[in-house]
Amino acid sequence: MAIRRFSGHRTVLSVCLAGLVLLAPAFVFTTTAAAATTTGPALLQGDGVDSGHVELAWTAVAGASRYTLYRDGTPILSANTLRTIDSTVAAGSSHTYWATATVGGSETTTSPAESVAVPALLDTQAPTVPTSLHTTVIGTTSATLAWGQSTDDVGVIGYFLKVGTVLFSYTEGSLTTNVKYLKASTTYGFDLTALDASGKQSAPAHISFTTGTLGTVDTTPPAAPSLTATPYSASEVDLSWSLPSDSDLTGFLVYQGSQLLEDIPPNSSAQTRVFPVKGLNPQTAYTFSVRAYDATGNQSTAGTKTVTTLAATDVRVARGP
DSSP states (O other): OOOOBBBBBBBBBBBSSSSEEOOOOOOOOOOSOOOOOOOOSSOOEEEEETTTTEEEEOOOTTTTTEEEEEEETEEEEEEOOSEEEEEEOOTOOOEEEEEEEETTTTTTTOOOOOEOOOOOOOOOOOOOOOOOEEEEEEESSSSEEEEEOOOSSSSEEEEEETTTTTTEEESSSOOOEEEEEOOOOOOOEEEEEEEETTTTTTOOEEEEOOOOSSSSSSOOOOOOOOOOEEEEESEEEEEOOOOOOOEEEEEEEEEOOOOOOEEEEEHTTTOOOEEEOOOOOOEEEEEEEEEEEEOOBBBBOOOEEEEEOHHHHHHOOOOOO
């Protein structure tokens, strides 16, 4: 089973309750009798992060008012969110999940089903540090890295490659990765960590290198991303945006007003293209924007949205069946 993370910004939910842990407003479970004519979520991700939790995420559907998550054919969540953690699973059990969206009062077709095996063992040991991290190829906008295998008492399942908190690559079953969307003539410092089946990560191995210089001058900016801003709580707004098809797309600049919040590579944000902005005030209007840029630094026009946070009294937790 593939382990996926929502982005470099959020890996594991910090609150777990008895029952289903949600990341968005609670909703009464409903289904719609009308025929599903709209295509549902394009992808459902499911990961058994430890012996009692399954982490799930799915892509947005245009015009959706809420999403319904099913486990083994039974709805366990109906809320306006793109991710959640199911904490009602038993150690060593296996389940099948899928999701639908509600658009205009009708439920869409289902996402592809995702089978998840919940780990049976309680793991207390983190993997060892990956050895001999090095580059095998350095280009102008990409590089290939390789390393030696980590060891773990339960088993290493993958490796995260990050710059700071931003995830550039995740690999399973391989000791090499090609890192795309780099800026030309730029020095990068990457950290590589090993991940085991219970979600524990090793200490990082570090490497620095400088990308090559572009041989031609590019003056054409990328297409502007289409931004969506969804109030998650009284203090948080979730941002998501489209992925332009430009061949030399290198990253996204995320702003709150005129303040730069993050510089995100496309392969990190494209996993679910959800970026949470926290520390906001209740019932307050905020303006966010996202610009795409290419390898030579050309920036697109901004995709901009203004959204108001929820009231502090709104309840954001529900329990599963």
